[in-house]
Amino acid sequence: MRRDLSLFQLYLALVAMGIGGVGLALGLPTLGTAPAVEVFFALAFLSGLRLVVRFSPWLDGALAVFGAMALIVSLPGGVMPAHHWLALIAAWAFAWLFVERLSACIRAGILPETGVGLLIPIMFGLALLVVWEVVTRGANVPPVLLPPPSAIGMRLMAETHILWADFVQTFIKSVLPGYAIGCLAGLAVAILVDRSPFLKAGIMPIGNFMSALPIIGIAPIMVMWFGFDWQSKAAVVVAMTFFPMLVNTVAGLNAASSIERDLMRTYAASYWQTLMKLRLPAAGPFIFNALKINSTLALIGAIVAEFFGTPVVGMGFRISTGVGRLAIDLVWAEIAVAAVAGSAFYGVIALIEKGVTFWHPSVRGGRA
Amino acid sequence: MTRILPVLTILLAILVFWYAAAVWMNAPWQNTLNNRAGLENVPFTSFAQQTWAQDKPVLPAPHQVVGEIWNATMGLEFTSRRSLAYHGWITLSATLMGFAFGTALGVGLAVAIIHNDASDRSLMPWIIASQTIPILAVAPMVVVGLGAVGLTGLVPKALISMYLSFFPVVVGMVKGLRSPENIQLDLMRTYDASSWQVFWKLRWPAAMPFLFASMKVGIAISLIGAVVAELSNAAGGGLGVRLLTGSYNGQTIQIWAALFIAAGLAAVLVAIVGSAERVVNRRMGVRA
Structure with missing residues (x-):
């Protein structure tokens, strides 16, 4: 042997x-x-x-x-x-x-x-x-059941303009604004809530509870309120990304240790100075954790919301009608685009995290 | 008491805000109705009550939703197609099945990963990448595809739930099974423990807290998977179907009721896993 x-x-x-x-x-x-x-x-x-x-x-x-x-x-x-x-x-x-x-x-x-x-x-x-x-x-x-990758690749090449239009409608118009609004709102509310221990004690359990709920179910309601176009999708994304951001930021704002806060006090730092120079940077890993969770949630929210009604463009629309018309290779091509978009979105945020929270042990150790 | 009071205050504030929003959002339609009926100068109190009692309101008032939930669960036979208890049961069974599959798959993968270098290196990046893919988008295709080979009903939905719920379990269990420290592993070596014994007597108990933490996340997303999978199979029933038919017919109260039932289910399921966690941890001797 x-x-x-x-x-x-x-x-x-x-x-x-x-x-x-x-x-x-x-x-x-x-x-x-x-x-x-x-x-x-x-x-x-x-x-x-x-x-x-x-x-x-x-x-x-x-x-x-x-x-x-x-x-x-x-x-x-x-x-x-x-x-x-x-x-x-x-x-x-x-x-x-x-x-x-x-x-x-x-x-x-x-x-x-x-x-x-x-x-x-x-x-x-x-x-x-x-x-x-x-x-x-x-x-x-049968290709209707599961098309071979080569056929999906061919479809991807042949239908670039359709896929691009869907990508713009779903990702650029719905996901990005919704993501930005949801995350910023979560961040802002967390900073506001953080000033009052009473509010914090009240909002944290509710926020934790809400993050576990199937918020995606509000999609039909949002479609009724904001119409078929991207606004309703963005609204779903806002609702889905808000709570993870809120909960993580509130947890992160507590991450600075009391010795560091005391140091800021000896410098006679104002509340805002302490916030901007100590507590927000210290909350960085938590905030980026929420940003990463939200990057996946946002894309899912926008695509699923499109199942409930959309103009005749968009990834979710193409997937649900493609399944109905048995154009399965087009559906897979759409999924491939969604997968690349989702991974790239996540990757970009992970890269930014590496640059911003370079001081954190998880980044310094070489493994994020 | 000091913990409940703030929560109750916030909940009360949400409730007040909700009623106010219901008046504001339902007002335009109520004005149209009143104009048609020739009613003028309706006093505000009765106008508010009118907006809280519309048939298809833009935003139903909380008591309408609760009333609908009561009527649709207690007021109907369980087997009725309009009973939310019936649809809730369909969703619940798909969720539990998918969650069981997902947990089993997750634990199995985690065991393979910690025991074999090659599977760690080849699987782990793909497991992580698989979650950046908006997999719920695949749900309609999986449901229709499996339907074409004759698999309908519970299994396709459970597969979607499984795909969503295995991920937190794998990640948590890999962390948990690797959590014993070197000194403990060395102790097992001095006892001449076989790798089987090391697994069952050291690694597995050490991984329990991680397993339950992951399972709490897993069961919540497992429910989401089941609801979304139901959107593609309107004949099968379930809370997702109630959402869909509600949105087609403009039955907002029905949508909200289904949504609340789903939320309640998620809360109960997470709570059950949480209490199982406490029981197991106590028996395993984990100090809280």
């Missing part, structure tokens, strides 16, 4: 090799129909040589990538031959082995954390996409 493999890794390697052998044998009757897959089977079988010679983890990664490409290239129009499913399993096993060995190398300090550490989740994401593509096309899953 090779010393550089753990028991679990060895099992994975044996599975991959065994499948390669079986696949090669099963492919013999139809030799030449899918040469790439057959080459992959042969290589997978040859990877059994790792029992006698050193076998770099990168070779496993290369084999996984090659197997995935071979499978996608040889996808037929109809149902995939049965033994090609073995190639999918083998490619998955190689990918798994690859990340297992990479993370073992990182832990042992052979490979650097940055860069290689990023490669592992990317590998996992790509593997999921490949499995999705191969399963939907190989098993002839």
Whole structure:
């Protein structure tokens, strides 16, 4: 047994090799129909040589990538031959082995954390996409049920103007103003409430309670009050983002310790000076926590509110009508746009947080 | 008493504000009605009462909502399609099922993540990324898609709830299962404990407070998931459907009543998890 493999890794390697052998044998009757897959089977079988010679983890990664490409290239129009499913399993096993060995190398300090550490989740994401593509096309899953990623990508390219219009309507017109108003209002009310212990004691339990409620349900009411256009969506977003901001800011304003406040007193700092120079900066991590929670909530609120009535544009509108018209690939393209927008929104706020609260231990430690 | 008084004051203020807002927002329509009926110079007190008793008000007064909740739960047979108790039950069962799935999935993923480096590195970034995606947008498609393969009713809704509620559980449990300190892990080693024993006797009990904190968040969003999933399947019933039909027919009182029931459900569910937390923590010997 090779010393550089753990028991679990060895099992994975044996599975991959065994499948390669079986696949090669099963492919013999139809030799030449899918040469790439057959080459992959042969290589997978040859990877059994790792029992006698050193076998770099990168070779496993290369084999996984090659197997995935071979499978996608040889996808037929109809149902995939049965033994090609073995190639999918083998490619998955190689990918798994690859990340297992990479993370073992990182832990042992052979490979650097940055860069290689990023490669592992990317590998996992790509593997999921490949499995999705191969399963939907190989098993002839009706596109109405689940379209393959390639079809979604094509739709994304073909319908950019529609997707862009929806993005502007939902994200730029509804989410951003609602988010800004909701967060600023939460911040302002928190600062006002903070001056009176009585109000604080009254509002905090209610605020906590409200943050747990399905506020999204006010969407139909807002649509009645503010009409079909973006104003009603922005109003839903305001209501959804207000309470998390309020609760977090009130908690954050208490974060400055009494010794720091005493120092401000010895400087004869006024209330506003203490607030601006000590307590608000100290509340930064809490405020950014709320901003991050709200960035996801805001997008959800706007999209769901559009289910209740909108002009004929908007992400939520496109999704609900797309499902009705069975244009599922367009719906998935819309979801992809929403996912990218949501992640980017979150990412931008996380970046700003890193810059603003650079002093906080969670940022200084390198892991936000 | 010192804790309840401020809360009651705020609640009272909200109530007063609500009644005032109801007069203000319902006034234009009431004026039109009174003009048509030829009523002039209605004194303010009776005008206010008129605005609080409209059939389809812009903003129903609190007592109208409470009355509607009472009529729609106690006043009707449970099996009636108009009973809010019936619709509330549908939503509740989807919520609980999704919450159970989500918690199980979350705990399972957390266990895999703390025991295997590769799954930590490959799964964790995607689990976090999955929550920046507005997943509720997928709800209609999941409901319709599963409906096409013959899965209708509870399961699609529960899947949406599951997707929403597993996340806080994973994050909380990974933190919790890693919370035992090195000195405690070393002690287990000196006892020659197997990794199974370390898990059950040290890591699992240490993770309990984290699990319950996550479950409180999880059950609240699980309810949101169930309500939104119901929007796409109007035949299935549930509080989401009541919201939808209410908005189509302009039945504002019905919308508010469904909303209040949903809020009440969320509050009760969180409270139940909270009391379970206290019981378990006491039995596990956690000092409050």
